[in-house]
Amino acid sequence: MTWIEFPIVAGAAVACWTGGSILNLLSGKKEALRVPSYLLMGAGTVVMVVFLVLFWQHVERPPLRTLGETRLWYATLIPLVGFIVEYRWKITWLKFYCMALAAFFLSINLIYPDILDKTLMPALQSVWFVPHVIVYMIGYVFLAAASAAAWHNIYLGYRLRRNEQSEAVGHYLAILGFVFLTFGLLFGAFWAKEAWGHYWTWDPKETWAFLAWLAYLGYLHLNAEKIERKRLQWYLGLAFIVLLVSWFGVNYLPSAQSSVHSYQPG
Amino acid sequence: MVQKRGGLFSLPLGFRQGVLFAVVLVAVGFCIELASTGKGVAAPGWPVNGMVAAILVAVVFFVGTVFRKHPLVLWLGGIPLGLSLIAVLAALSMIGGIVPQDPEYAPLLVVDLGFNRLFASWPFALVCVVFMVNLGLGFVQKLLPFNVANIQFMLFHGGFWIAVTSGLLGSSDLQRIAVPLYEGKETTSGFDRASDSMVELPFGIFLHDFTIEEYAPMLGLYDPSKDAFVPNESRAMLEIKPGMKVSWDGILVDVIRSVPDGVIKSGEDPVAADPAGGVPFAKVRVVHRGAEQTGWINPAGKGIDARYLVVGRYALVLLPGSPKRFSSEVMFTHNSGEKKIGVLEVNKPFDFFGWKIYQAGYDEKAGKMSSLSVAEAVKDPWLPAVYFGFYLMMAGNLLFFWQGMKKNGKK
Ligand code: HEM
Numbered sequence: 001m002t003w004i005e006f007p008i009v010a011g012a013a014v015a016c017w018t019g020g021s022i023l024n025l026l027s028g029k030k031e032a033l034r035v036p037s038y039l040l041m042g043a044g045t046v047v048m049v050v051f052l053v054l055f056w057q058h059v060e061r062p063p064l065r066t067l068g069e070t071r072l073w074y075a076t077l078i079p080l081v082g083f084i085v086e087y088r089w090k091i092t093w094l095k096f097y098c099m100a101l102a103a104f105f106l107s108i109n110l111i112y113p114d115i116l117d118k119t120l121m122p123a124l125q126s127v128w129f130v131p132h133v134i135v136y137m138i139g140y141v142f143l144a145a146a147s148a149a150a151w152h153n154i155y156l157g158y159r160l161r162r163n164e165q166s167e168a169v170g171h172y173l174a175i176l177g178f179v180f181l182t183f184g185l186l187f188g189a190f191w192a193k194e195a196w197g198h199y200w201t202w203d204p205k206e207t208w209a210f211l212a213w214l215a216y217l218g219y220l221h222l223n224a225e226k227i228e229r230k231r232l233q234w235y236l237g238l239a240f241i242v243l244l245v246s247w248f249g250v251n252y253l254p255s256a257q258s259s260v261h262s263y264q265p266g
Numbered sequence: 267m268v269q270k271r272g273g274l275f276s277l278p279l280g281f282r283q284g285v286l287f288a289v290v291l292v293a294v295g296f297c298i299e300l301a302s303t304g305k306g307v308a309a310p311g312w313p314v315n316g317m318v319a320a321i322l323v324a325v326v327f328f329v330g331t332v333f334r335k336h337p338l339v340l341w342l343g344g345i346p347l348g349l350s351l352i353a354v355l356a357a358l359s360m361i362g363g364i365v366p367q368d369p370e371y372a373p374l375l376v377v378d379l380g381f382n383r384l385f386a387s388w389p390f391a392l393v394c395v396v397f398m399v400n401l402g403l404g405f406v407q408k409l410l411p412f413n414v415a416n417i418q419f420m421l422f423h424g425g426f427w428i429a430v431t432s433g434l435l436g437s438s439d440l441q442r443i444a445v446p447l448y449e450g451k452e453t454t455s456g457f458d459r460a461s462d463s464m465v466e467l468p469f470g471i472f473l474h475d476f477t478i479e480e481y482a483p484m485l486g487l488y489d490p491s492k493d494a495f496v497p498n499e500s501r502a503m504l505e506i507k508p509g510m511k512v513s514w515d516g517i518l519v520d521v522i523r524s525v526p527d528g529v530i531k532s533g534e535d536p537v538a539a540d541p542a543g544g545v546p547f548a549k550v551r552v553v554h555r556g557a558e559q560t561g562w563i564n565p566a567g568k569g570i571d572a573r574y575l576v577v578g579r580y581a582l583v584l585l586p587g588s589p590k591r592f593s594s595e596v597m598f599t600h601n602s603g604e605k606k607i608g609v610l611e612v613n614k615p616f617d618f619f620g621w622k623i624y625q626a627g628y629d630e631k632a633g634k635m636s637s638l639s640v641a642e643a644v645k646d647p648w649l650p651a652v653y654f655g656f657y658l659m660m661a662g663n664l665l666f667f668w669q670g671m672k673k674n675g676k677k
Contacts, residue, residue, distance in 0.1 A: 003501040088671075116502035119481045119588045122612035175670035182663050186656050195613050197442055197624050197644045199652065200433065202385045207363035214356045218349060225345045255366045 001054035002116050009051045010106040016044030017079065017099040041079070041099065048076040048102075061120045064133040067248060068114030073134070075102040077141045081173075085145065089169045097148040128191035135187060139180030140243060143216070146173035147240035150233045157230065167229040170236055178216045185213055204255040208246035215239040279341035284350035291396060292354050295389025299380045306386040308438055312647075315435040322398060322431065330406030343403025351397045358390050394434055401427045418669070421662030429655025436648025441465075443644075444626065447473035447594060449637040456643060467643060469618060474595040476628060476639040480587035482506055483546035483565070485521070487514050488574075488581045496580060506548050506584070516554065517577055523549040530570060534562055542634050545570055548584050552577055568635055586633065594625055594639040610641055621645050 001009070020041030027033035052072055056063050063069040079102050082095030149170035156163055188209070189199035200206060216239060222232055250256055299306070309315055333339045341347060362384035369383060380387030405423045408416045443465060445456035454470040457463075482505035487496040498504060498514050510521040527544035528536030536547040545567035551560045554577050563584045566572035575582040593611040598618050608616045610625035617623075622644045629636035 113497070113501060115497055116500075118503065118505070119590070122589060122591055125591075126613040172670050172672060175666060179663050179667045179670060182659065186660060189656065193649075194615060197615070197622070197626070197642050198440070198646070199649075202362060202367060204363050204367075207359055211356055211359050211363060214352055214359070218352050218356075221345050221349050221352070225349070250363075253364050255364055 001051055002058055003114055006051075006113075007110060009047060010110060013044040013047045013075070014103045014106060016040050016047060017103060020044065021096055021099060041083070041095070044099070045076060045079050045083075048072070052076060059116065059118050061118065062130050062133075064130065065120065065124065066114055066117075068109050068112070070133070070137060071105040071109050073137050074141060075105045077138060078102045078105075078144065081141050081145045085169060085173070089165070089172075091149075091166060091169050093152065094145060094148060094169075097152075098145060101144065101148075123195045126191055126195060128187055128194065132184060132187040132191055135180050136184035139177050139184055140247060142173050142177030142180060143240060143243055146170050146177055147237045149173055150235075150237035153230075153233045154237060157233070162230060164229070167233070170233070171223065171229065174216060174219055174236060178213075178220060181209075181213050181216065185209060204250050204253060205246070207255075208242075208250050212239075212243045212246040215242045279337065279346075281346040281350070283341070284347040285353075287347065288350040288354040288393070288396075291392050292358070292389045295387065295392045296379055298388040300378055302388075303378055306380055306383055307388050307391045308386060309435050311438045315438060319431060319435050322402065326399065326402035327406055330403045331410055334407065334410075339403065340407075343400060343405075343407050345404075348397075348400050348404065351393060351400060355393055355397065358384060358393065362390075394430070398427065398431050398434075401430075418662050418665040421658045421665065425655045425658025425660075425662060427655070428658065429652050432648045432651035432655065436646070436651070439645075439647050441645040442642060443467065445471060445623075445641040445643055447471055447476070447596065447639045447641055449473050449476060449639075452599070456641075467621075469598050469600045469621075471623070471641060472597040472599070473639055474597065476594045476636060477542075477592065478589050478628070478634045478636070479591040480634065481590050483524075483526075483548070483587045484585045485510075485512060485519065485548070485550075486583050486585050487517070487577070488583050489579070490581065491579065505587075506546070517580075518553040519582065520551040521548055522551055522560070523547075528564075529567075536562065536564070543568075546584060546586060550575065550582065552582060554578060568632070592625065592628060592639075594641065596641075598623075610639075615644075620647075 020037050020039075020043070023033045023037035023040060027037050052063065055069075055072070063072065078098045079095065082098030085091050085094045149166065153163070153167050153170060156166065188206070192201070192206075193199040219232060219236055219239060222235065223229065245253075310318065329339060330343065361381055365381045365384070367383060367385070380389075384390055401423060405420065405427055408419050409424070440460075441458065442460070443456035443458050445453055445467070447453050450473070452470045452472040455464050455466045458465045485504040485506055487498065488494075489496050496514055498512055500512075504510070504512055506521055506524050508521055508524050512519045512521075525536050525538055525544075525547040527539050527541045528547045529539040529544045531537050536544075538544075545564050547562055547564040549560070549562050551558065552575055559575060561573070561575050563573050563575055563582060564570065565584055565586045572583075574584075591611065593609050595609055596607070598606045598608065598616075600619055604619075606618060608618075608623075610616055610623060612625050615622040615624045624642040624644065625639070626642040627640040629638040632638070
């Protein structure tokens with residue numbers, strides 16, 4: 001499978017998620033629709049997983065090199081977080097945000113199509129490549145979900161329907177995201193040592209990854225300092241912006257000219 | 267949280283004093299930076315840095331245990347100050363992440379304030395020093411008396427403390443030396459960017475052979491008006507193969523022949539050459555609006571001009587394959603006389619007498635024909651301490667993961 005088949009695959013996945021979501025919303029009135037709704041939503045994710053596997057086989061290298069390729073992973077992983085949150089914490093609304101976000105990533109790939117390039121520069125040919133990037137992406141996914149939870153909590157606050165369990169879920173998602181971010185940072189340091197001779201060089205990408213990590217470190221310590229969670233929701237919601245800069249905004253900063261971390265070919 | 271706040275300088279100290287302290291620290295740092303017109307600061311070298319580390323640890327442990335209940339010590343090792351430091355550290359890092367970190371980058375005020383080498387500037391150094399004291403005191407508070415329930419805290423904070431203290435203090439003992447290697451020659455010295463000078467190595471590196479393996483060359487339809495390549499209908503980069511047929515909207519291309527490595531002796535046709543000495547060639551037939559043309563295309567090489575075919579407003583070009591692997595067969599000879607044979611390759615550094623030797627680069631203009639290979643010799647005596655800290659953090663991280671998986675957690 002390549003980018004030629006991608007529009008069909010993306011269409012199929014989004015159709016499954018949309019159909020499943022509609023059934024899921026209707027299942028409040030009609031219990032019989034529950035199971036089919038989950039099967040359909042899950043099918044969307046299965047479609048993405050199959051596409052990723054076949055795409056990986058076709059390019060003969062891990063499909064983690066271009067931003068377009070990493071968006072495929074987000075689109076696959078984000079709905080999973082929504083499903084896990086529902087299973088674990090009985091929070092039902094998050095999965096809808098997650099599927100919408102996944103559909104958004106797929107549409108970016110449709111609007112800015114990638115060119116398939118099988119080459120992999122020598123610096124990326126490392127055992128650290130896959131763990132480093134995947135761990136980071138899982139971290140991003142959890143933190144995206146944490147900020148979705150925070151925005152939802154802010155909204156609940158306005159409606160005077162504050163929900164502490166929902167704030168706790170945002171907190172757990174932030175912890176999980178922070179854990180993966182920390183692993184990503186450390187794996188990146190180990191890799192940089194092998195590839196470039198030093199584990200930390202304050203390259204712009206590294207600096208922004210550090211900043212994003214600090215932002216969530218700040219959240220965790222504000223929380224540890226017994227500040228009410230209600231007052232931290234704005235912080236948690238906005239911290240994601242720093243993460244977005246570190247993810248792709250870096251490419252547009254003046255400092256990017258000297259970065260060794262550009263994912264884009266050429 | 268409706269405590270009555272005391273005056274700024276009365277106990278207990280809290281967030282306001284933390285923020286004030288951090289901001290004053292940064293301001294002082296920038297003043298020193300301005301006064302020294304942006305010369306910056308570096309950690310002292312061995313053995314002074316080792317002594318500083320020992321003193322830091324001793325003082326932190328002494329103060330943290332003997333005066334552990336003193337309000338000032340509690341504040342110095344507490345979260346309010348820690349958060350204030352994290353905030354200014356983030357602000358400084360943001361400057362360093364936006365302004366290019368480049369000594370040549372020269373608007374005057376930027377240079378005087380040290381914005382262009384922020385991570386070696388006074389404000390950054392001062393914040394780091396206080397951060398180490400704060401983190402160290404916080405760590406000792408939870409370490410003693412020992413309680414297993416605090417293990418996750420100890421691993422995270424102790425690990426980060428060890429890693430960052432060793433990394434910062436050890437930065438002056440880090441040596442990174444670029445060593446140019448020429449085929450058939452031994453090199454015993456290299457260029458040290460930190461001191462901007464040539465230095466002798468305790469060993470020599472003899473380069474037997476430098477080789478580059480490339481990916482297949484690629485066909486591209488270039489649009490000069492956009493300075494971009496036109497995506498073809500298969501949305502893939504086109505690795506060239508004889509018999510390949512490619513089409514762009516209304517343009518059909520057949521690859522008739524290809525020569526992976528060739529040179530031009532006379533006339534139009536290339537002859538096969540040694541891989542290190544030639545460029546790829548392809549003979550193609552192009553059909554566009556009923557008109558047909560056939561010709562050779564090739565990228566430029568040593569003594570070889572690039573050739574392309576004009577197709578409407580585009581140009582059909584052949585791009586050399588990007589490097590897949592480059593490596594140097596070398597022999598190391600230590601001053602003690604010990605010899606070792608090895609291969610340097612990207613991502614596979616070679617260990618020799620406490621040094622790590624990397625394949626760093628080559629003469630990119632010459633490409634495959636390069637007889638120059640650039641190695642980098644790195645010595646970082648503090649690395650084990652930094653990695654020890656990293657391992658502790660990873661262990662803390664695993665424990666923290668389980669905390670994130672909790673089911674119920676109203677505060
Ligand atoms: C700036 C100095 C720092 C101070 C004074 C500090 C202090 C603290 C304190 C007092 C707690 C609460 C512990 C508890 O309630 O049991 C805490 C939690 C924590 N700290 Fe730090 N810390 C600092 C820096 C760091 C750094 C650099 C890291 C990461 C390497 C870190 C990671 C954590 C984590 C993961 C938690 C747990 C948060 C939670 O349970 O929600 N801290 N810190």
